[in-house]
Amino acid sequence: MAEESFLSDDFLRQLINVGEVDILVGFPTHNNAKTIGSIVRTIQSSILRCFPRERAVIINADGGSRDGTPELVTGVSIDDVRRASNLSALRTLHSISTQYATSPASGLALRTILTAADLLRAKACVVISPESAKIESDWLPKLLQPVYRDDCDLVTPTYRRHKFEGLLITNLVYPMVRALYGVRIREAYMSEFGFSGRLGSQFLGQNIWNDAADGEGVDLRFTLAAITGGSRVCQSFLGEKDHDERRGADLVPALRQTAGALFSALETDFPFWSGVSGSESVPTTGSDQQVFLEPVRVNRKRLKEMFSTGVLELESVFKSILSPSTLAELQRIAQSGEDEFRYSSELWAKTIYEFAASYQKSVISRDHIVQALAPLFRGRAFTFVTENRNASADDVENNIEGLCLEFERLKPYLLQIWKPRE
Amino acid sequence: MPLNQNALWYKDAIIYQVHVRTFHDSNGDGVGDFQGLEQKLGYLQELGISAIWLMPFFPSPLRDDGYDISDYNSIHASYGTLEDFRNFLNSAHDRGIRVIIEMVLNHTSDQHPWFQESRSSKDNPRRDWYVWSDTNTRYQGARIIFLDTEKSNWEWDPSSKSYYWHRFFSHQPDLNYDNPAVREQMWKVMEFWLEMGVDGFRLDAVPYLVERDGTNCENLPETHEILRELRRRLDEKFPGRMLLAEANQWPADLRPYFADGNEFHMAFHFPLMPRMFMGLKLEDRKPITEILQQTPEIPPSCQWCLFLRNHDELTLEMVTDMERDYMYDTYAGSKMMRLNLGIRRRLAPLLDNDRRRIELMNGMLMSLPGTPIIYYGDEIGMGDNISLGDRNGVRTPMQWTGGWNGGFSTSDPERLYAPLIQDPVYGYPAVNVLRQTESEHSLLHWMRRIVTVRRSIAAFGRGSIEFLYPASHRILAYVRQLGNETVLVVNNLSSTAQAVELDLRRYKGNILIEMFGKNIFPRVGDLPYLLTMGPYQFYWFRLRRI
Numbered sequence: 001m002a003e004e005s006f007l008s009d010d011f012l013r014q015l016i017n018v019g020e021v022d023i024l025v026g027f028p029t030h031n032n033a034k035t036i037g038s039i040v041r042t043i044q045s046s047i048l049r050c051f052p053r054e055r056a057v058i059i060n061a062d063g064g065s066r067d068g069t070p071e072l073v074t075g076v077s078i079d080d081v082r083r084a085s086n087l088s089a090l091r092t093l094h095s096i097s098t099q100y101a102t103s104p105a106s107g108l109a110l111r112t113i114l115t116a117a118d119l120l121r122a123k124a125c126v127v128i129s130p131e132s133a134k135i136e137s138d139w140l141p142k143l144l145q146p147v148y149r150d151d152c153d154l155v156t157p158t159y160r161r162h163k164f165e166g167l168l169i170t171n172l173v174y175p176m177v178r179a180l181y182g183v184r185i186r187e188a189y190m191s192e193f194g195f196s197g198r199l200g201s202q203f204l205g206q207n208i209w210n211d212a213a214d215g216e217g218v219d220l221r222f223t224l225a226a227i228t229g230g231s232r233v234c235q236s237f238l239g240e241k242d243h244d245e246r247r248g249a250d251l252v253p254a255l256r257q258t259a260g261a262l263f264s265a266l267e268t269d270f271p272f273w274s275g276v277s278g279s280e281s282v283p284t285t286g287s288d289q290q291v292f293l294e295p296v297r298v299n300r301k302r303l304k305e306m307f308s309t310g311v312l313e314l315e316s317v318f319k320s321i322l323s324p325s326t327l328a329e330l331q332r333i334a335q336s337g338e339d340e341f342r343y344s345s346e347l348w349a350k351t352i353y354e355f356a357a358s359y360q361k362s363v364i365s366r367d368h369i370v371q372a373l374a375p376l377f378r379g380r381a382f383t384f385v386t387e388n389r390n391a392s393a394d395d396v397e398n399n400i401e402g403l404c405l406e407f408e409r410l411k412p413y414l415l416q417i418w419k420p421r422e
Numbered sequence: 423m424p425l426n427q428n429a430l431w432y433k434d435a436i437i438y439q440v441h442v443r444t445f446h447d448s449n450g451d452g453v454g455d456f457q458g459l460e461q462k463l464g465y466l467q468e469l470g471i472s473a474i475w476l477m478p479f480f481p482s483p484l485r486d487d488g489y490d491i492s493d494y495n496s497i498h499a500s501y502g503t504l505e506d507f508r509n510f511l512n513s514a515h516d517r518g519i520r521v522i523i524e525m526v527l528n529h530t531s532d533q534h535p536w537f538q539e540s541r542s543s544k545d546n547p548r549r550d551w552y553v554w555s556d557t558n559t560r561y562q563g564a565r566i567i568f569l570d571t572e573k574s575n576w577e578w579d580p581s582s583k584s585y586y587w588h589r590f591f592s593h594q595p596d597l598n599y600d601n602p603a604v605r606e607q608m609w610k611v612m613e614f615w616l617e618m619g620v621d622g623f624r625l626d627a628v629p630y631l632v633e634r635d636g637t638n639c640e641n642l643p644e645t646h647e648i649l650r651e652l653r654r655r656l657d658e659k660f661p662g663r664m665l666l667a668e669a670n671q672w673p674a675d676l677r678p679y680f681a682d683g684n685e686f687h688m689a690f691h692f693p694l695m696p697r698m699f700m701g702l703k704l705e706d707r708k709p710i711t712e713i714l715q716q717t718p719e720i721p722p723s724c725q726w727c728l729f730l731r732n733h734d735e736l737t738l739e740m741v742t743d744m745e746r747d748y749m750y751d752t753y754a755g756s757k758m759m760r761l762n763l764g765i766r767r768r769l770a771p772l773l774d775n776d777r778r779r780i781e782l783m784n785g786m787l788m789s790l791p792g793t794p795i796i797y798y799g800d801e802i803g804m805g806d807n808i809s810l811g812d813r814n815g816v817r818t819p820m821q822w823t824g825g826w827n828g829g830f831s832t833s834d835p836e837r838l839y840a841p842l843i844q845d846p847v848y849g850y851p852a853v854n855v856l857r858q859t860e861s862e863h864s865l866l867h868w869m870r871r872i873v874t875v876r877r878s879i880a881a882f883g884r885g886s887i888e889f890l891y892p893a894s895h896r897i898l899a900y901v902r903q904l905g906n907e908t909v910l911v912v913n914n915l916s917s918t919a920q921a922v923e924l925d926l927r928r929y930k931g932n933i934l935i936e937m938f939g940k941n942i943f944p945r946v947g948d949l950p951y952l953l954t955m956g957p958y959q960f961y962w963f964r965l966r967r968i
Contacts, residue, residue, distance in 0.1 A: 013893075013923075014893065016894070016921055017892070017893035017894040017895075018894075019705075019894065019895075019896055019916065019918075019920070020918070052744055052748075053704075053748060055705075055706075088742050088744055088745075089708070090700070090704055090706075090708070090709070090744065090745065090748060091704055091706045091708055091895075092706050092707070092708045092895035094895070
């Protein structure tokens with residue numbers, strides 16, 4: 001059950017005034033003044049258009065914005081939206097905001113939203129990232145309808161992405177979740193997703209909130225919890241995701257939220273994933289995945305340099321993490337020139353599995369393990385970009401599929417090196 | 423009990439709507455009559471109402487429940503005689519109850535002698551008393567009101583080989599108000615009844631009196647001119663009498679019917695009624711506050727008439743398509759419950775016979791700005807019979823006892839003008855006046871109580887209204903104020919208990935006195951005033967500075 005004391009009195013008062021709802025839309029924000037206004041307007045308009053009879057609330061969990069983001073969320077007038085979209089509303093639509101902390105933490109933000117959903121007994125919820133430069137009006141129904149009308153528990157998104165966008169997803173999260181958990185969820189690490197109140201309450205009740213104070217990677221844990229809990233999961237194609245320009249590109253935090261969260265979950269989920277073999281697709285609404293191919297400039301030279309430097313400088317760390325054969329192979333390719341360099345799917349899968357096992361055994365500080373993955377990921381990214389430089393959309397998909405199959409093939413290796421449970 | 427002699431008596435009134443046919447049969451012929459109605463005036467006096475609105479009782483072929491009049495100056499033989507009506511009227515006045523009668527100005531029955539003459543030949547002197555045309559293409563901008571039965575507003579008359587105009591059923595030809603003789607004749611009709619002593623008219627279907635090409639033939643300036651002339655003559659010769667408009671229109675379109683206080687005294691607030699039901703089902707005050715915000719100010723001598731149910735369907739003309747769909751889905755699951763653009767059901771069945779919701783709706787009816795109307799039988803929670811055609815399912819005999827014919831008539835049941843409600847929940851053995859009179863906790867007793875409380879304070883009938891907007895949308899709260907009388911009304915539209923904080927700082931120092939139990943609630947201070955409310959509960963508080 002939710003700990004009510006987690007919420008401020010003021011937020012609790014606002015929730016009391018909202019009362020039970022059918023639909024809850026959550027916005028975890030931090031200094032998103034540039035985009036949040038138009039996103040909230042789009043969502044309000046979608047609620048009026050697609051869910052006019054449902055009791056709905058918009059909840060903003062803010063991590064200490066100083067640019068007026070919460071005021072923008074609560075200040076969007078439903079009357080303006082109605083006039084602009086020529087829609088009428090049957091009900092009152094509440095927009096409320098709370099500051100859960102003075103600095104952003106995705107885990108705390110999600111926890112706030114889940115707690116609100118639990119207290120308001122929301123039937124269907126959706127979380128929307130405020131970092132999208134714009135969202136389409138059909139995102140809300142695409143994420144909510146499967147939950148609200150079709151009794152699905154979790155709706156993960158798929159997007160139309162550039163072939164080199166989201167490399168951490170395509171090269172690590174997707175293949176690993178697929179191989180270990182047996183479910184082909186394309187975006188297990190989600191910035192937009194829909195879920196049932198039932199799943200939200202279950203997740204809220206899990207003993208994960210104290211593990212990491214800021215709850216990094218909690219979105220991914222949420223997906224994994226749905227899978228291991230036997231919830232009905234489906235995917236919905238949202239189209240192109242247009243990111244806010246200022247979106248951070250720092251790799252280490254991203255690795256903490258993805259690889260770190262995944263490694264951490266593997267420990268608790270061992271009874272589940274150790275018994276899974278192969279993988280199954282999940283029901284998907286709309287296109288499965290779309291790749292666009294416009295040429296983009298990628299600094300491959302820098303990727304390669306950072307890989308080689310990392311392998312050299314972190315040798316002692318890698319000795320603790322990797323098997324001698326894997327380390328030797330990495331050292332070998334680090335010596336090769338750009339044209340010959342190739343970080344193969346097999347070597348990448350083995351690397352990740354050895355990192356996962358070392359994380360489990362805590363051979364060194366777990367955070368250091370995750371950080372040490374950064375240069376290696378850059379090497380893998382170099383190879384992926386190189387191999388797919390002139391690839392068609394189908395070729396890219398085939399290459400990703402090949403990588404996934406390699407992860408699935410090598411899964412017994414992970415089981416072999418995994419420390420038996422005491 | 424003397425009549426309220428105040429010229430604005432209608433603002434303080436509580437009106438009881440009844441059809442003489444439905445109330446009590448004194449002669450055992452199966453049809454209610456004026457002698458029967460007179461016998462039951464004591465019941466109505468005890469209920470506390472101060473005016474009766476009688477539906478049409480004139481001679482009529484009864485193809486539209488009396489709204490198809492064939493003689494304006496007499497009484498339908500089934501209901502008694504003019505003498506019976508006079509006796510009833512005098513008895514009502516003796517009990518302090520005013521009588522408002524129906525007046526159908528717009529049209530007559532096609533059996534009315536005026537129409538018979540009019541259709542007899544194109545040269546007949548009364549030919550121009552109705553609206554005739556050689557084609558059926560004029561006034562195409564006018565909508566068809568009875569969509570379920572009528573395809574056109576024109577009807578071919580084979581005898582005079584012309585089309586005649588009708589806004590309602592084809593057997594109800596519209597009078598031609600462009601003809602001065604018609605206007606004069608209809609005033610004479612009104613004069614006839616006013617001289618007898620009736621206190622007011624509910625003027626039926628007033629937006630449609632005049633037709634003009636290129637318009638929708640509703641609310642035309644010429645119509646307003648005619649109505650103002652009637653009002654002028656009324657005030658001149660019969661001061662203190664009242665005109666009530668039946669105009670199913672949006673508030674802004676209704677406003678002209680009050681003019682500068684020189685057209686109608688009262689008008690029904692049609693758009694509010696469905697929104698009260700909608701607000702209750704949605705558990706959200708929005709539909710109610712929104713429509714009242716859109717309601718324009720009216721002259722001080724004028725008043726809105728509020729109702730929950732009446733003899734017609736719960737009309738959904740004044741709602742959006744989306745709202746209408748919602749109302750159908752939530753209040754009329756069976757298609758049989760739907761008629762035209764509305765729902766033909768009574769109050770109790772609409773509210774699933776939930777006493778709390780019935781009380782809450784009546785609480786709002788009695789406390790929102792306007793004069794409330796109680797539809798006969800709703801005070802005891804009567805049910806309906808949707809298997810009867812048209813709107814007859816909500817016009818069944820009044821249920822007085824659990825005995826023979828529900829105490830309505832001594833006739834053979836087969837001779838009753840309509841069958842009594844007999845189902846196990848709403849049937850007369852279960853729901854009747856006698857049984858509820860004997861039970862202190864019956865709906866009837868509760869209705870008597872709320873009527874008494876409502877009448878105890880003038881602010882409800884004449885006061886201003888100011889909405890409070892507590893953060894919870896499930897709470898509808900407002901302050902009614904007249905002079906130094908202040909009443910706080912708080913309604914919980916939700917099926918669950920609610921905590922609500924009210925900003926009452928401007929009333930700081932006042933104590934709240936709950937008007938039903940007279941209990942004192944804590945004094946208003948600087949902090950938000952916290953109330954906890956049970957499901958569908960409402961409070962009326964009188965504010966007193968002590």
